[in-house]
Amino acid sequence: MIELINVSKSYGGLVKAVDNLNLTVSPGEIIGFLGPNGAGKTTTLKMVTGILKPDQGVIRINDIDIQKDPLKAKMQFGFVPDSPDMFLRLKGLEYLNFMADIYQVSQEDRKERIGSLTERFELKHVLLDQLQSYSHGMRQKIILMGALLHNPSVWILDEPLTGLDPRSSFILKEMMKEHAQRGNTVFFSTHVLEVAEKLCDRVAVINKGKLVFHGTLEEMRAHFSAHESLEHMFLEMTEHE
Numbered sequence: 001m002i003e004l005i006n007v008s009k010s011y012g013g014l015v016k017a018v019d020n021l022n023l024t025v026s027p028g029e030i031i032g033f034l035g036p037n038g039a040g041k042t043t044t045l046k047m048v049t050g051i052l053k054p055d056q057g058v059i060r061i062n063d064i065d066i067q068k069d070p071l072k073a074k075m076q077f078g079f080v081p082d083s084p085d086m087f088l089r090l091k092g093l094e095y096l097n098f099m100a101d102i103y104q105v106s107q108e109d110r111k112e113r114i115g116s117l118t119e120r121f122e123l124k125h126v127l128l129d130q131l132q133s134y135s136h137g138m139r140q141k142i143i144l145m146g147a148l149l150h151n152p153s154v155w156i157l158d159e160p161l162t163g164l165d166p167r168s169s170f171i172l173k174e175m176m177k178e179h180a181q182r183g184n185t186v187f188f189s190t191h192v193l194e195v196a197e198k199l200c201d202r203v204a205v206i207n208k209g210k211l212v213f214h215g216t217l218e219e220m221r222a223h224f225s226a227h228e229s230l231e232h233m234f235l236e237m238t239e240h241e
């Protein structure tokens with residue numbers, strides 16, 4: 001479970017990138033976090049993951065306060081940032097072992113998980129190559145694998161499908177659904193409205209740092225006209241704020 005309570009953040013004390021955000025992502029739920037460019041999605045995800053400190057508010061992951069007990073809170077989730085261009089001089093397997101070390105995954109568990117994840121994402125043949133030789137999509141997949149090695153109950157993914165080919169995108173979407181069906185929590189940002197429509201139990205829409213909608217797609221349709229496309233509803237919501 002992820003809870004954000006009255007969370008705000010401004011850069012340089014000027015414009016509020018996130019303005020008094022309240023949001024709960026419950027166990028068993030996939031929530032898509034939508035918003036136009038600069039709306040505050042990445043800032044929110046960085047606060048949830050403890051990379052940025054909120055100016056005010058409380059964030060809890062599985063009831064653990066990310067400010068008060070950051071290490072324990074960080075063990076609860078796997079985070080995939082929007083850019084996968086990191087640790088480029090490491091080989092795929094070195095990177096995965098590095099992540100497994102950080103999260104104290106036993107040799108037995110990491111062997112089993114690296115085996116099953118590399119098979120699922122079809123990366124076995126490049127595990128001994130440096131990440132700098134990987135394509136964007138391959139880098140994304142290895143970062144995702146690293147984030148999942150400690151088997152976290154909460155997945156936090158910033159634009160996880162960007163750059164993935166249709167097959168990898170399908171595999172990840174299936175994994176997200178399976179994870180939520182097992183009673184876990186998935187919180188991801190996306191620009192792709194169709195993905196939100198197909199995958200999410202509920203969506204949260206942010207615009208200029210403020211939450212402008214939170215609910216099911218049915219509720220969103222009821223709020224607008226039943227026949228309007230998600231794209232149209234989204235544009236309406238983010239235009240008038």
Ligand SMILES: Nc1ncnc2c1ncn2[C@@H]1O[C@H](COP(=O)(O)OP(=O)(O)OP(=O)(O)O)[C@@H](O)[C@H]1O
Pocket residue numbers: 011015017035036037038039040041042043044
């Ligand atoms: N490091 C920073 N310094 C100053 N302003 C920042 C910084 N990072 C983000 N901002 C500003 O904060 C606001 C929210 O940005 P954020 O990156 O959270 O939006 P986003 O919804 O993730 O956008 P996108 O969809 O384009 O990635 C924007 O106005 C942005 O210009």
